Amino acid sequence: MIHRNKLILQSRAAMFEKKEHHRAIQTNLFTCADYVALHLMVNAVTYTMAAALIVGVYLMYQIESLSITISLNDLRYMLLSIGEIYLIGLGIFLVITLVVSLIRYNKAAAKCREYRSVLRRLEACSERWRRAEAKKAEGRSN
DSSP states (O other): OOOHHHHHHHHHHHHHHHHTHHHHHHHTTSOHHHHHHHHHHHHHHHHHHHHHHHHHHHHHHTHHHHHHHOOHHHHHHHHHHHHHHHHHHHHHHHHHHHHHHHHHHHHHHHHHHHHHHHHHHHHHHHHHHHHHHHHHHHHHHO
16 A cells, blocks of 8 residues: 555655755765855865966056056055955955855755655654554454
8 A cells, every 4th residue: 555645755855865965965064164164265266366367367468568667666556456456356255155155055954954854754654654554464363
């Protein structure tokens, strides 16, 4: 006999395992602080590399005009302004990364909690079904 509730729970568990199990389990291998710190470090390095490439391309594009007209004070001012822009951009980028990482971690944790809940309810349903079958078998033997 097929139990409707058991079938629904098994379907939910199978859908989770097929679609999101790998990603959610990978996320929940870390604590929240470690997950966020890892993403912050990776994105800080990525942002720094991208900023260095942009500045390098700009300098290569402007090398001729810079080499002719630049003085030491102009160079100092340009480096300070590039540094300020870099730090402001990095700060904004890391705040966005922090928010996104926290949201992703909390969603994955919620999905894992829901999956564990489904498995517990499925186990309870299976246990009730086994007990009912055992009572039926015991009643037939008497």
